[in-house]
Amino acid sequence: MMSVYVKKNHDAVSEDIVWHNVSVSHLERADVNQQKPVILWFTGLSGSGKSTIANAVEALLFQRGKRSYLLDGDNIRHGLNKDLGFSDQDREENIRRIGEVAKLFVDSGIIVLTAFISPFISDRLKVRQLVESEQFLEVFIDTPLSVCEQRDPKGLYKKARAGEISHFTGIDSEYQAPQNPEIHIKTQDLTIEACATEVVEQLLERGLLSGKG
Template identity: 75%
Template sequence: MNSPYNKKDNESLSDDIVWHNATVTHADRESLKQQKSVVLWFTGLSGSGKSTVANAVESKLLSLGKFSYLLDGDNVRHGLNKDLGFSDQDRIENIRRIGEVAKLFVDSGSIVLTAFISPFISDRQQVRELLQPQQFLEVFIDTPIEVCEQRDPKGLYKKARAGEIKHFTGIDSEYQAPVSPEIHVKTAEFSVEQCAEQIVAQLEQRGYLKLSAV
């Protein structure tokens, strides 16, 4: 199996570092799990319901006997990305790291769910380009900011409006909505259960939940 990294990825690497090709392949792992691996990239404003819907989707996948893992924005910042703040540059690095982690999970044959605001189109595109075609599905959790503020589960909008939080997406930092997401979910119009069912149905229709050509 060839390296999953392209030439551009390797430009900054030392000549002494080479990709180790494992005996067990990506295809072997998918065959064992009887599924097609993919990244479900949940993006949307804070309070839109990304983590809630992603969690419901993972529960449904578990009930179907599928192998998945949820990477949540807050959880990742407790460990891997705890050194990063919320400036535009730190947000870019946050997503870059998550993209690399998600890529490893895809190589393991898993269905990866990532719940991050990921406000910039270019960063989401960069993650897409790390993966093979059809290994990345952008899931736009499309919720009006007025609804997100009404929910405000962590009280973050209130703090941002009061100037206590800087660089808050949707207030004083830009959110660039997806132009053509593979899956478009509107949590203001449908329940969490209905949104999760919509996403799982899309996975099934696209052939990810059984081992066959997608």
């Protein structure tokens, strides 16, 4: 897939653009929602179960009356990021955009779950730095490559091994696993429900599902 994206200097902001202050504060939004807004950044190999587990976590949050939204990698590439391919540069831009969107969700008082391979430590760190330290939790969905290949729900590993897909994470593109994730889920011997429950339990332990932001 050829990208039409041309990288620009995203740090440069025109002097004609001025930040517009709003009347309702982040703390007021969090107070109304009775939860502490946070980015739950699910990362892992393709086929690791990121989207499935994130979806199950959101369902549990919904049952608890919490306000959340799931940003899924494939879904985002159908719209916001449909102009991006899978080169290292495009992957970096993909995560940059998602980080900015996730930051807006946090500001709105929402718990935002993101399910992206996000293979590079540096890109995940840039997103972490967009928000307060307690507002970003890296959730490592740790599934061995061999298990992901056995699952291969979309047939992508087979295509990558056959040379039909290039820049595929885990095959001909590197995946840099989290070094100190806040939540580490080893999925190999766990059900989806057990993985999701473990994530929610850790959110409860951190006091993120009650009280003010």
